[in-house]
Amino acid sequence: MIELQHLTVGYGKKAILSDINQTIESGQLVCLIGANGVGKSTILRTIAGFQPPLCGTILLNEQDMSSFSTAQRSKAISVVLTERVEVPCMSVVDLIGMGRSPYTGFFGTLTKEDKNIIYEAIDMVGISHLATRTFDTLSDGERQKVLLAKALAQQTPVILLDEPTAFLDFHAKVSTLRLLLRLAHETNKTILLSTHDVEMAIQLSDALWIVQNGEIKAGTTLSLTESGTLKHFLQIDPMADAQKGNQGIIFDTENLTLKINNVVLPETQNKLGN
Amino acid sequence: MNAQHKLNLLALGTALLAICNIFWGSLDIPAKDVWCILRGYEAAGHPAWSTIILQGRLPQMLTALLTGTALGTCGLLLQTAFRNPLAGPSILGIDAGANLGVAIVLLLLGGTTTIGSLTLGGHLLIVVAAMAGALAIMALLMTLSKLLRSHVMLLITGVVISYVTGSIIQLLNYSATEQGVHSFIIWGMGNFSSVGTERMPVFCTLSCTGLLLAILLIKPLDALLLGDRYAENLGINIGKARQILLLVTGLLTATTTAFCGPISFIGLAVPHLARLMLRTSRHKILIPATMLIGANLALACNLLSTMPHDGSIIPISVITPLIGAPVVLHIILKQRHD
Numbered sequence: 001m002i003e004l005q006h007l008t009v010g011y012g013k014k015a016i017l018s019d020i021n022q023t024i025e026s027g028q029l030v031c032l033i034g035a036n037g038v039g040k041s042t043i044l045r046t047i048a049g050f051q052p053p054l055c056g057t058i059l060l061n062e063q064d065m066s067s068f069s070t071a072q073r074s075k076a077i078s079v080v081l082t083e084r085v086e087v088p089c090m091s092v093v094d095l096i097g098m099g100r101s102p103y104t105g106f107f108g109t110l111t112k113e114d115k116n117i118i119y120e121a122i123d124m125v126g127i128s129h130l131a132t133r134t135f136d137t138l139s140d141g142e143r144q145k146v147l148l149a150k151a152l153a154q155q156t157p158v159i160l161l162d163e164p165t166a167f168l169d170f171h172a173k174v175s176t177l178r179l180l181l182r183l184a185h186e187t188n189k190t191i192l193l194s195t196h197d198v199e200m201a202i203q204l205s206d207a208l209w210i211v212q213n214g215e216i217k218a219g220t221t222l223s224l225t226e227s228g229t230l231k232h233f234l235q236i237d238p239m240a241d242a243q244k245g246n247q248g249i250i251f252d253t254e255n256l257t258l259k260i261n262n263v264v265l266p267e268t269q270n271k272l273g274n
Numbered sequence: 275m276n277a278q279h280k281l282n283l284l285a286l287g288t289a290l291l292a293i294c295n296i297f298w299g300s301l302d303i304p305a306k307d308v309w310c311i312l313r314g315y316e317a318a319g320h321p322a323w324s325t326i327i328l329q330g331r332l333p334q335m336l337t338a339l340l341t342g343t344a345l346g347t348c349g350l351l352l353q354t355a356f357r358n359p360l361a362g363p364s365i366l367g368i369d370a371g372a373n374l375g376v377a378i379v380l381l382l383l384g385g386t387t388t389i390g391s392l393t394l395g396g397h398l399l400i401v402v403a404a405m406a407g408a409l410a411i412m413a414l415l416m417t418l419s420k421l422l423r424s425h426v427m428l429l430i431t432g433v434v435i436s437y438v439t440g441s442i443i444q445l446l447n448y449s450a451t452e453q454g455v456h457s458f459i460i461w462g463m464g465n466f467s468s469v470g471t472e473r474m475p476v477f478c479t480l481s482c483t484g485l486l487l488a489i490l491l492i493k494p495l496d497a498l499l500l501g502d503r504y505a506e507n508l509g510i511n512i513g514k515a516r517q518i519l520l521l522v523t524g525l526l527t528a529t530t531t532a533f534c535g536p537i538s539f540i541g542l543a544v545p546h547l548a549r550l551m552l553r554t555s556r557h558k559i560l561i562p563a564t565m566l567i568g569a570n571l572a573l574a575c576n577l578l579s580t581m582p583h584d585g586s587i588i589p590i591s592v593i594t595p596l597i598g599a600p601v602v603l604h605i606i607l608k609q610r611h612d
Binding site for chain 2: 048049050070071073074075077078079081083085086087088089090091094095098099101102104106107108109134154
């Protein structure tokens with residue numbers, strides 16, 4: 001379980017999001033959504049310990065994380081980042097094996113138990129067919145799953161993923177998110193991820209954190225729909241000409257689906273209508 | 275063939291080349307006489323041969339072996355740390371720093387003698403100067419690497435450093451004596467014979483210290499392959515690892531440059547040859563492989579340098595680019611495909 005108490009994140013003296021108070025229970029998948037530059041990555045980086053919080057505390061199972069050493073942190077939180085990993089000639093098994101680093105000795109030699117954990121992670125993610133390949137020959141979707149298996153091999157109660165679906169094709173996006181949801185439920189891990197695939201996040205998450213106007217509104221898809229927060233977030237389009245009520249996205253609150261307001265010529269629209 | 279077999283094969287190659295380096299030189303000495311001398315006897319009628327073998331070829335072989343090992347390791351460490359296939363001691367300006375140190379000694383502080391007849395004192399001065407130059411650049415890079423987290427910026431800084439030291443050296447050349455310039459040019463050609471028996475203990479201690487420290491970095495280096503953030507998340511102390519790494523590369527570059535002159539391309543090419551042969555990026559295998567391939571390559575270069583067979587020697591810096599350039603081209607062409 002992760003608890004953020006009066007957390008302020010940002011760089012130097014500049015706060016990006018202030019006074020965040022949120023909790024994620026174990027076994028939950030939470031999707032962080034919001035426009036570019038609102039601070040989604042900054043929150044993730046702060047929780048991961050890559051940058052210090054400007055203010056407030058992060059509790060992991062009621063322990064203050066600011067007292068954690070790098071070694072302790074590596075056994076508490078694993079990450080999958082947006083930055084592209086380019087390693088020449090590294091086998092998939094070796095890369096997943098890196099997840100065992102917090103537990104291995106001075107030279108990083110893997111024990112038999114480590115190897116079992118690696119193959120368990122491979123099975124959980126469903127990539128046993130990739131085990132013998134080298135990482136640089138994989139597609140983006142396959143790479144994402146290998147990095148996820150690395151995070152699983154790290155055996156941490158929390159996994160953070162920064163836009164894990166960003167460079168994937170549609171099928172890979174869906175399968176990655178479904179996999180993460182299943183992992184959260186089956187392994188009782190806390191998973192927090194940021195994404196721009198809002199429609200999938202709505203359908204495939206235990207809770208949503210909507211970052212907008214410098215604050216986070218959290219809740220389940222249902223509760224956020226009922227309160228109108230989700231509709232407000234989705235239907236505000238900075239590009240749209242508000243005067244004409246020309247919204248790009250229309251949120252169907254009954255079916256929890258999105259409809260794109262098309263800009264096709266009226267005659268085509270008529271044809272489609274017929 | 276698994277990795278262990280390949281490493282054994284490379285070790286065997288190193289041993290064979292080392293033996294060739296003793297039996298084969300710019301002067302023809304029959305193998306049975308070489309064997310005699312190695313066993314502690316003197317070749318009948320040729321007292322000078324003992325000196326050639328024991329004080330010439332033997333230390334020269336050891337120097338080539340250690341230099342190749344050191345430069346290859348240096349290149350691997352830098353390529354991993356900067357996640358850049360073109361990183362090497364020369365690209366980051368570390369050997370430019372050593373060059374500058376040597377240039378100051380040879381061009382500014384005298385250098386009226388040629389390198390061949392330099393006294394021990396003169397040689398030690400060059401070593402100290404190269405060390406000072408390389409470590410000064412390393413200190414600069416260390417400070418900057420804290421400020422500039424991006425690897426590209428650090429590489430650009432290295433290139434800029436090379437330009438600046440290059441122009442200072444030009445300036446020193448301009449105002450130096452003719453002999454000074456000559457000494458500097460000779461040193462710049464690279465030479466495995468300048469260590470000799472007297473300076474061997476110092477050279478050996480310094481390079482072996484660097485190589486041992488490199489072995490201690492195996493685990494952090496593996497994690498660094500994924501990038502700084504992933505490495506940090508895997509429990510690696512990035513700041514400390516980087517500092518040891520820069521210290522090791524500084525020490526190894528300074529030592530080899532000071533004793534043997536600037537030897538280009540080995541540091542850059544050897545790690546790539548190791549990856550091509552071993553098909554891995556795990557440092558537990560790559561570090562020994564790089565050390566062995568570096569040793570093989572340097573020993574082969576040393577053999578080639580005695581090719582004229584008339585007592586003269588081809589400078590090492592003439593040979594290494596011929597081996598290194600194809601490797602660099604290979605990397606560039608491969609990257610174009612990706």
